Amino acid sequence: MSSIWTAISASVRGNWHEQSGQKNQDAVRLKNPRTAADALLIAVSDGHGSMRSFRSDRGSVLAAECALRLLKNFARRTGPSVPLSRVRRQAQQRWPQELVAAWRRAVRADLIRDPFSPIDFAAFPESPPVIKPGAEPPRIAYLAYGATLIVVAVTRRYILYAQLGDGDILTVGGDGKVSRPLKRHHKFYANETASLCTSEALSEFQVRVDPVRAGRPALIMLSTDGYANCFGNDEGFFSVGADLLAYTRRHGAVFVDENLAKWLRDSSRDGSGDDITVGLAVRAMGRTG
Amino acid sequence: MSARPLHFIWLADGSGSMRVDGKIQALNNAIREAIPHMQTVARENPHAAVLVRAMSFADHAQWLVEKPVPVGEFRWVDLEAGGVTALGEALAMVGDALEPPFISDRALPPVIALVTDGLPTDDFHAGLNHLMSKPWGRRALRIVVAIGEDAAATEAQQIFRAFVANDALRPFQANNPEALVEHIRWVSTVALKSVSAPSSQVAGSSPHAVVAAGAVAPTGNADVW
Numbered sequence: 001m002s003s004i005w006t007a008i009s010a011s012v013r014g015n016w017h018e019q020s021g022q023k024n025q026d027a028v029r030l031k032n033p034r035t036a037a038d039a040l041l042i043a044v045s046d047g048h049g050s051m052r053s054f055r056s057d058r059g060s061v062l063a064a065e066c067a068l069r070l071l072k073n074f075a076r077r078t079g080p081s082v083p084l085s086r087v088r089r090q091a092q093q094r095w096p097q098e099l100v101a102a103w104r105r106a107v108r109a110d111l112i113r114d115p116f117s118p119i120d121f122a123a124f125p126e127s128p129p130v131i132k133p134g135a136e137p138p139r140i141a142y143l144a145y146g147a148t149l150i151v152v153a154v155t156r157r158y159i160l161y162a163q164l165g166d167g168d169i170l171t172v173g174g175d176g177k178v179s180r181p182l183k184r185h186h187k188f189y190a191n192e193t194a195s196l197c198t199s200e201a202l203s204e205f206q207v208r209v210d211p212v213r214a215g216r217p218a219l220i221m222l223s224t225d226g227y228a229n230c231f232g233n234d235e236g237f238f239s240v241g242a243d244l245l246a247y248t249r250r251h252g253a254v255f256v257d258e259n260l261a262k263w264l265r266d267s268s269r270d271g272s273g274d275d276i277t278v279g280l281a282v283r284a285m286g287r288t289g
Numbered sequence: 290m291s292a293r294p295l296h297f298i299w300l301a302d303g304s305g306s307m308r309v310d311g312k313i314q315a316l317n318n319a320i321r322e323a324i325p326h327m328q329t330v331a332r333e334n335p336h337a338a339v340l341v342r343a344m345s346f347a348d349h350a351q352w353l354v355e356k357p358v359p360v361g362e363f364r365w366v367d368l369e370a371g372g373v374t375a376l377g378e379a380l381a382m383v384g385d386a387l388e389p390p391f392i393s394d395r396a397l398p399p400v401i402a403l404v405t406d407g408l409p410t411d412d413f414h415a416g417l418n419h420l421m422s423k424p425w426g427r428r429a430l431r432i433v434v435a436i437g438e439d440a441a442a443t444e445a446q447q448i449f450r451a452f453v454a455n456d457a458l459r460p461f462q463a464n465n466p467e468a469l470v471e472h473i474r475w476v477s478t479v480a481l482k483s484v485s486a487p488s489s490q491v492a493g494s495s496p497h498a499v500v501a502a503g504a505v506a507p508t509g510n511a512d513v514w
Contacts, residue, residue, distance in 0.1 A: 016487055049488035190398040190428040193489045229395050232291045270290035273336030274487035
């Protein structure tokens with residue numbers, strides 16, 4: 001017996017990027033389950049948007065697309081016959097390796113399609129690197145696409161959470177209690193983050209696999225750091241999770257879907273000024289499959 | 290909803306040498322003149338709550354404004370010069386002031402603006418090490434405005450570069466009051482605006498490339514100091 005889940009998302013360009021003319025550096029991709037046996041998948045990525053990461057809007061799209069494709073494969077090959085202990089092991093060891101490799105392949109392919117131009121590197125002391133098919137690009141090439149990643153996969157048997165870099169995953173219980181399924185390795189200060197583009201990416205990945213339990217959680221929220229940075233502290237930020245659950249229960253997931261982008265725009269305007277992207281997995285009440 | 294805190298700390302040299310040729314008065318005038326520009330930049334970016342503190346150092350370091358003050362309420366009180374140059378002690382105190390609960394997890398990178406005319410007389414490196422042992426100290430944008438020819442000497446420049454710790458960002462050199470005003474205004478506006486941006490930086494990378502790229506020294510009048 002399992003619940004039907006619904007995925008919702010919205011992504012808005014922050015005030016800061018609207019004023020500077022920069023694109024939204026975030027990306028989100030999701031897959032809604034068609035049946036109760038099907039998996040719900042959400043991938044959210046935040047491109048760094050710094051001077052050196054001048055293609056990070058593309059880097060975040062590539063990250064979210066690679067993650068969704070690999071999560072689909074992962075869910076397919078970890079069906080009912082695979083013990084949860086093996087699912088966990090593969091999620092923690094194999095999946096991050098596949099993801100980082102896939103993202104780097106996608107970056108290389110993008111660079112072959114659209115090589116760096118001298119204008120791209122006008123502000124830097126070095127010349128733009130020439131990328132040849134089959135050759136490994138230098139670090140600064142990946143840095144141009146630098147992005148973070150957070151994902152969730154909800155299957156019949158397990159919920160997989162994974163994170164690389166900043167951003168937040170919150171779970172909200174049916175009683176409104178909010179918590180973080182992933183405890184951070186270490187703190188990030190002042191816009192600092194781990195990234196898909198660094199050689200430490202694999203060691204920075206955090207992955208957790210929980211067995212599905214009745215009614216828990218009722219909602220999972222994935223958000224880029226622009227959202228949490230709108231709040232003075234975790235307490236204020238956590239209240240968003242409880243509020244979103246209350247809205248979905250009172251007005252339905254469609255209402256939240258229709259209004260989410262407006263709420264995020266308001267938050268960016270009155271808070272961090274950064275791009276904000278949110279992916280929500282909402283468990284339908286009283287339905288079983 | 291709330292804007293992200295951005296801590297800005299003035300670190301002003303109040304040693305006896307600053308009395309020579311009106312340097313202390315020029316420093317007082319330059320910072321006072323820069324404050325309205327800081328306030329304008331802060332108003333233009335409602336996503337950062339700029340909080341200002343000020344410290345002077347002579348025989349000892351002491352806070353002029355210890356509690357972070359919203360930039361709209363910040364007033365510069367004239368500093369008087371006398372004594373030696375306890376810069377190391379000042380850096381250590383700034384390091385302590387950049388720790389919770391004085392700074393929150395969601396803060397933007399702090400700015401530490403050092404304005405000085407010469408060499409420290411205490412253990413500068415111990416103070417700097419203490420500052421850099423703090424996560425917010427390491428992530429701060431540290432800028433030097435050096436006043437006069439003594440501050441241009443090799444030994445002084447080595448010290449300033451150690452403080453800045455950013456190959457792309459050189460200490461500013463002010464050899465007359467007009468240049469001092471220009472440099473301090475730059476620190477108060479361009480640097481402030483730059484650290485207000487929400488863009489992320491890969492951990493371990495140089496955090497202030499935008500500032501470095503924009504750091505153009507203004508042309509000054511004839512040298513006085």
